[in-house]
Amino acid sequence: MLGCHYSKPAREKIRDMQAKGSSDDAIVAEFVRSEGRRALVVPPAEGFFHLAWWMPPFAVALGLVMIYFWIRRMRQPQTAPIPGMDPKVLERYRESIERDMASLE
């Protein structure tokens, strides 16, 4: 929000430093020196803070692995006929299922 208690003095400080010829890096370094690394808008890519960047892709990779195993488990298993069931009856069921599934949206 423009004009909030932090924004106004921060903008003035940046303007003053720019007027004195400070580079962008020098301005950022000055803010980090006075306020700590929380002055940065994103976590620095160092040490523990790497976690911030690596966890989202790690989660996607983990999800993909889980989907792989789920698909492997859920693929149609081999089936053996129930003892005593007429193969013709089973075939009729299968055909009926095929017909029903074909009419799905």
Place this chain on the structure above:
Amino acid sequence: MENVGALAIILSFCLAVYSVLASLAGGWKKREFLIISGERAVYAIWGLLTFASAYLVYALQTDDFRLAYVAGHSNKTMPAIYKFTAWWGGQEGSLLLWSWILSCYAAVVVFQNRRKFRFMMPYVTATLMIVQAFFLLLISFPLTPFEVLAVGKEITGVADGRGLNPLLQYWTMAIHPPTLYLGYVGFVVPFAFAMGSLITRAPGDAWIHTTRRWTLVTWLFQSCGILLGAGWAYAVLGWGGYWGWDPVENASLLPWITGTAFLHSVMMQEKKGMMKVWNMVLISATFFLCILGTALTRSGIVQSVHAFAQSPISRYFSTFLFAALAVVIYLILDRLDYLKSESQLESVLSRESSFLFNNLILLASCFSILWGSLFPVISEAVTGEKISVDAPFFNRVNIPIGLFLLLLTGVGPLIAWRRSSLESLKKAFLWPTVAGLLTAAILFGFGVRHLYALMSFGLCAFVLGTISSEFWKGASAIAAKTQQNIFAAMVELTHRNTRRYGGYIVHVAIVIIFIGFTGAAFNKDATVEVAVNDSFKIGRYELKVQSLKNGENQHYRWWHAPIEVHQDGQLAGVMTPEQREYLGVERQGASIVSIRRRLHEDLYLNFAGMTAGGQKAVIQAYVFPLVTWIWIGFFALIAGTLICLVPSKVKYQFPKTRVVGQVVRSGKEQGVAKS
């Protein structure tokens, strides 16, 4: 009389506890009178909370500053509408609103289902009332909205209240919080049914059919709440954005994402009896994220411009969350046999698989947003150093995820249930792919070099292509059969399967919203200090300050800067950004931005302040291409969701593939499959 509101809340709390115990005991021991008395307690709670809410609103309207809440969030000069919205303008009042909405939902659920699901309803009621009791506990003791500063008709301590934060005195803010709460609270209902079915091992998917409309309506409210909040941020906060990835904004997005994933994956359960555990996890996650979102806004755990003042309720929320989480995990693990899949996945190239990837991407987005929002807290706990995670982090992580999701929005409808052949996929994808590539190539030819923007526009064209082809194929068949024109046939097609084609319209809305988001790649901004008659340029506009005016009315002081907008040497209009200082105990300031809205771009001016002893105005100017499409997409989303809620003209049957026979694994291990 000053204490009747507090009395109503405490009585409601006692009744909620009673309802939980009576419903559980009645359900367990099969005692109908206990079940019915538990349900009647729900109606009584609704009555009491309606009274308490009405009493608070009356106190706000009549400037009853004997109540600390009224003194803290209202004042004599506020318009009546904002005295009403002060109900949810503060921590205590907003929790009362949360509780009241839940009591309304609970009363409707109990009334609607009083003769259905008799075996399940006691547990549904108990779940609803556990949540109700928790929120009533908060407003009964640590955060009562009826704290009394003085007793009796005369009050001398407080002459006037502090007033509502001026930033909240805006029309969308009048409806944004209740709309969002209708979403947050609404997700408790499908969660309660999910728990009811889990506890009773209810056969079939009755809870899903029963709660589908609830979930959809709740999702709609949540969507509206989020977009109204975005509209408010854009028009009021003056920083020129509609989404800042603030932790509280993120908190509202998280249950929306898991709710969206649930709405998709639940179709797998309805149509194929698959993913039952996953759906249970998703609806539970949605519920917990609603509670977490409510906690983040109120506990001071994360820093946010939207949060209420810090309060001591974080331990109440964490206790409730951990206890509820433990119960839900136990129930799911204990009833895995009940949640077994009824059919098998037949091919990786199937609609089922596309739903899986859709769920993965949605959850990846949800996780990254939650992770980014909580990382400052985690970092402080681990390293002792609190760092910032702001918009650039979320954009970097979520833009690729969003684009992939957009791709799936187009891919999903073209893949058949069960299995698709490569040949049919080639045929289905040919023209949409051509449309996407052509769009990207044309934009590239016109000089667009922003990679994400090219990808986004290309994917938008691809998705519109796939959805259009779906409508075209269906409508052409109907038109040929019934001799209707193609538009009438499209209406007929939609009416025949409102859920499917309404869903496509929601997808179109998402595409339109993405077009608006993508415009941000071409934003321009400038901050200038200008005196009267000074000019400056931004984009294709030349802006000239006409005058600087100030004045005062009964509510606030104001400063105007009428600015002429010239385009191609012609006067295109005058814009008047304004600054206000509200009169009241606290002189709070606010910017009223001026926005010239067009379909292709908005010109946005913010009067940020005065310098040079009042001789110069600080003006922030922005050009936002395509942003209006976000709001157009919002209306399309409402329309699509409402169509989904209309009953279909044709009742579709969804046969399930069941495994007949015995499963043979590794030639040795054998298990009996369902038949």
